[in-house]
Amino acid sequence: MYSDDDVAALYDAANPWDASDAFYLAYVMAAESVHDVGCGTGRLLHRARATGHTGRLCGVDPDIPSLNRARTRTDIEWVAATAADMAWRNEFDLAVMAGNAFQTLITDDDVHRSLAAIRSALRDGGRFVFGTRNPLARAWESWHPGNASDVTDHTGRELRMIHHVESVVADVVTMTETIATRDGTEVRVDRGTLRFLDTAALDRFLGTAGFTVESRYGDWHSGPWTPDSTNIITVAAATNSPATTG
Ligand SMILES: C[S@@+](CC[C@H](N)C(=O)[O-])C[C@H]1O[C@@H](n2cnc3c(N)ncnc32)[C@H](O)[C@@H]1O
Numbered sequence: 038m039y040s041d042d043d044v045a046a047l048y049d050a051a052n053p054w055d056a057s058d059a060f061y062l063a064y065v066m067a068a069e070s071v072h073d074v075g076c077g078t079g080r081l082l083h084r085a086r087a088t089g090h091t092g093r094l095c096g097v098d099p100d101i102p103s104l105n106r107a108r109t110r111t112d113i114e115w116v117a118a119t120a121a122d123m124a125w126r127n128e129f130d131l132a133v134m135a136g137n138a139f140q141t142l143i144t145d146d147d148v149h150r151s152l153a154a155i156r157s158a159l160r161d162g163g164r165f166v167f168g169t170r171n172p173l174a175r176a177w178e179s180w181h182p183g184n185a186s187d188v189t190d191h192t193g194r195e196l197r198m199i200h201h202v203e204s205v206v207a208d209v210v211t212m213t214e215t216i217a218t219r220d221g222t223e224v225r226v227d228r229g230t231l232r233f234l235d236t237a238a239l240d241r242f243l244g245t246a247g248f249t250v251e252s253r254y255g256d257w258h259s260g261p262w263t264p265d266s267t268n269i270i271t272v273a274a275a276t277n278s279p280a281t282t283g
Contacts, residue, residue, distance in 0.1 A: 039216055039225040045102035046191040047216065049078050051198060052136070056257035057168065058084070060270070061135045064166050066090055068131035072097065072158055074120045074151075075138025079107025086112055097123060120151035125158035132159055134167035140231040143209060145242075148234075152246035159275040165248060168270045171255070172233035176267070177202050177210045187219065195219050208233045236262070236269055248273035 039047075058081060065071050065085045069092040073082050076096030085094060095114040098104050107115050116123075120134075120142065132155045142148045155165055170176045180200035189195050199215040209232050216225045234242070240250055251274045255266025262269060 041102040042105070043190065044216070044225070044227070045078055045100070045106050047188065047196070048103070049080065049106070050190050051186070051188045054080070054084070057135065060257045060259070061133050061166065062088070064131055064133065064164070064272075065094075068129075068164075069093070070129045070131070071095065072125070072129040072132040072155070074123070074132055074134050074155060075136070075141065076107060076115075077103045077136060077138070079104070079110065079113065079115065081133070081135050082113050083107070083110050086110060093129075095129070121147055121154055123154040123158055125154075127157075127160050129158050130160060130163045132163070132165045134165075137168055137170060137231070139167045139169045140233065143230055143232050148232075148242050149245065152242055152248070156247045156275055161275060163275045164251070165243075165273045165275065166271070168268050169239070170231075170233060171262075171264075171266050171269050172208060172235050173264050174267045177205060177212070177233075180212055196224065197221070203228070208235075208238075234269075239269065239271060243271070243273050247275060247277040249276040 061081055062084055071094050073096040076082060076098045079096050082094045082096050096107055097116045097118050099117060099119045101117060104115050104117055142151050180202050182199050182201060185197050185199040187197050197217045197219055199217060201213045203211045203213060209230060211230045214227050214229060215223055217223050243250060250271055252272040253262040254260060254270040255262035255268060
């Protein structure tokens with residue numbers, strides 16, 4: 038069988054450094070203290086430290102196998118928690134949710150509580166930078182076996198990753214990710230759920246949590262957001278106290 042640790046390692050193999058990581062890294066390098074929420078295997082903060090960031094770097098994720106990979110760097114704080122369960126107060130200049138981690142927040146309550154915790158962890162004037170796939174681009178329509186991708190894992194094993202959408206209910210997409218050998222023999226199947234919030238809903242949630250949208254981009258080269266954009270990339274400033282809004 039393919040273990041949870043193997044899956045965490047496979048994530049890194051299947052998601053090489055790309056333009057989105059470079060986009061986030063620029064914000065990270067410009068901030069003194071950084072919170073990477075949903076940090077996964079920690080590659081963004083690893084790269085920041087390796088690139089010369091000397092300030093406070095803190096990664097948070099509920100997935101222990103991913104965090105175990107992150108912890109290979111001991112000059113960064115790693116905390117096992119969900120976004121909603123974080124309890125920092127006024128400690129960070131920047132929070133990011135890279136790799137569309139924001140889309141793992143499914144219910145309104147989880148989105149509210151997660152944004153409130155991120156806002157509380159930020160100093161006044163701090164920024165929250167995150168991306169989420171644009172629902173108008175309907176990315177899930179390309180998640181089918183015809184678009185399977187081949188990947189070689191950390192042990193040199195040649196695998197195939199196959200996605201299959203089970204349901205689309207309102208803005209919530211449920212799918213399976215099958216890891217198989219190249220001849221199609223299943224090695225492991227995981228179910229995942231992602232929420233696709235539109236810009237209006239995002240802005241309502243952000244406003245309630247005490248954020249003001251500063252910039253919005255539609256791609257990882259800072260092109261403007263349009264309804265045709267594949268991504269909704271938001272730079273939000275921590276302006277109001279969540280306790281006095283919403
Ligand atoms: C697609 S991965 C992105 C990982 C990393 N940010 C990156 O760019 O490589 C999404 C991450 O969100 C994490 N996650 C899931 N639910 C979460 C929650 N409620 N709060 C914070 N992170 C969560 C998952 O464990 C996973 O590591």
